[in-house]
Amino acid sequence: MHPQPPMDKLRRIIVLLLLATCARAAAGAAWTHDAYIWQRKPAAQVDDALRASSGQVNGYCVLASEISWDKASPKIVRPRFDYAGLAALGKPIGLALRIGTRNSEKQFADALPQIVAEASALLESVRNAGLAPSELQIDFDCPESKLGLYRGWLAALKTAAGETPLTFTALPCWLQHEREFVDLARTADGFVLQVHSLHKPRAIDDTFTLCEPGAALHWCRGADGLAARAGTRFRVALPTYGYTLGFDDKGRFIGLAAETPRDWPPGAQLRTVRSDPRAMQALAQTLAAEKLPRATGIIWFRLPAENDRLAWTGKTFSAVIEGGEIISHLAVEIHRAKPGLAEIVIINRGHTTEPLPQRVKITWSGDASLESRDGLGGYSFYYDRDDPRALVGMRSLASTEIAPGHSRVIGWVRFDSPDKKPITNISINATIP
Template sequence: MRFIVGLFALMVLSACRQQDAPALDQQLYIWQRQWTPAHEQALRDSRADFSTLRVLALQAFPNTGVSRARIDARLLKADGRPLIAVIRLDGQLKSLDRDQVTAQILQVLSDWQAQGLVPSGVEIDHDAGTARLPAYAEFLSHLRSALPTSLPLSITALPAWLNSAQLPALLQTVDSSVLQVHAVSDPRRGLFDAKQALKWAKAWARSTDKPFYLALPAYGVALLPDDGGAPQIESEVQVERGGQRRELLADPLQLSQLGKTLRDDPPPHLAGLIWFRLPLANDRRAWSLTTLRAVARGDALGSRLGVTVSAQDGLYDIQLDNPGNLDSAWPARITLTGRGCESADALAGYSLQQRPDLLTFTRLHDGRLPAGGQRAIGWARCAIIDQGGSHVDP
């Protein structure tokens, strides 16, 4: 009897511990250098699922110098979520002029406050080589002393730093860290590896006693044709260069599974996940916000591609639909049965093979249909099209 009572108490205690474990915080990076009207809708639709916005504020590169992101302070103020100003200092900078860079950061914070924004932290994104970590730690110590004591300071960190004896000293200079586990290896090997990311997260947890976050990808890039030098990638901005591109896209299903693993058994000190980046409606290499929100929530993912036809006076508009919550590749082939089809044509991205009773649309190049999205693929003038006789071949 005593054993049963003890076992029951242990089960109750275990259940309480699981119930008391805090959920992983979900945050977003806003990385566009120039804001557009599309930000308003994206901010509004993301508010319920992401607690904090980490906003690109300033960038410094070796050849182009320092530039400020053109944020929309009105939108951020109306949004009301905590804001963290992210300062991007390229790793190829020969050195960090601590006084000059600190002055620029303080000016950004002052300008934000003048626009009615109240930053809740500063994040420094500097992909320094391990040999330069002592100098980087010195810079961070100087910056920490210049910032208000109430303003938290964090850094974007790289898995390569795990092998450095300087890492503990570096982490002592900041309040928290953000371990980036995407786009940290040769892009020819891919954008992201979930198993490796989990290993890095567990190793990072052993290296710090302070809160840390994982920066996870919700986007894709294109690998440009190999010219024998270092690999080049194309992201939001198109690169003026010909040749076949190899698209690399973070897999939502893979990230969803990683999120479940981290929620079920989080490494010590893991405070949350930060998704890169807030997707805009016209962002061709980012997940849709519908998919991103579903992954962040841990929802079951699925796309349900279908065809919709609408007729007026014998003219049919043909549309591909994705009512699911998972972005989907354009299907390779779509067939429709009908009668008396006199003329028809495909729209950009597809070709058409026509018979009097069958229309076959064949994909010409890759593309993605966002979750909840629609795309017109063609038209036809027929006596009748049987929508129930349509077939979508992935």
């Protein structure tokens, strides 16, 4: 065995020290919570959501451009964003480029110059608007058999991105193609593992979920090993959204709707599936506690805004990130509109969207007698068989929900005193049995 020259030993020591420093830095890196902004139209509610979440969210990734295809011709849509305003947040702001389906080798080859041209133009436009993007994230649901062709796209896009880091979204099914995936991941500066999706249901009584925590954790562990081989890092995308699912009169699936309502055929049966905030909070906490060496955080799809119908509310989103208890709490209250008249109000004081109660009960005491009553929003009120001074309200609508922080008037009652004097001494109580 020949002795090593002094300079070779010195080089080895320097390399080992650098590796140790990098390992310590990776171990001490902060776990981050980012969020997608996927709303395609500017809205005051999105601006409000950005302001409300800025203390908890580390960075954002906006849907900056979307390419669909009319045969071989691209159709490009760029949602309008105030990029100077986003830059003023002082947070990392990434750009997502969503690309529609391509399948054949010829389609991949023909699409490449068009995609690179749009990426270059997008980056130039955003930089000129005063924002230095933290990443260019490519969102493309590549067929498993075409990962090698996709790698060619990413190599060209990385050159086009220049100083902007290039990342891509990855599907769990890609991980089983280890060699191809490692080559793909090596081409970029990082990836986002998307562990949420909705499989096409077979029937209305199926169990629906947008993200199964056990499977997601398994995929993340596998992705961590592949990321180590590729020498890169990744984040995990978790859902905040929901869908309305439609079924025909025989219970067969006919379609779904997200935030944009759709017209359903007569006789359609609807079910709602939402991301479970308790399950997602527990999964995010488990991933953080696992300290997977190559995982750096969560990116939530998507930042909830007040005008979203099926996503979490901002209150729910905040509770999930903060790690506090996720509370479900519906209350029913009596609001005195004026002497003798009272409204029956359901209030959601919790963190989760909940179905309105099927049944409520109203009782009263005092000298007044019930003169009239009426139900609203699908409720009807009847005298309780066992108590002449009680009403039972029953909900007839199948799927009516109430979001956290919201209230709903479901009926009213009017009382009269025997001598027609103003009523001041009546006590009215409402409960959810």
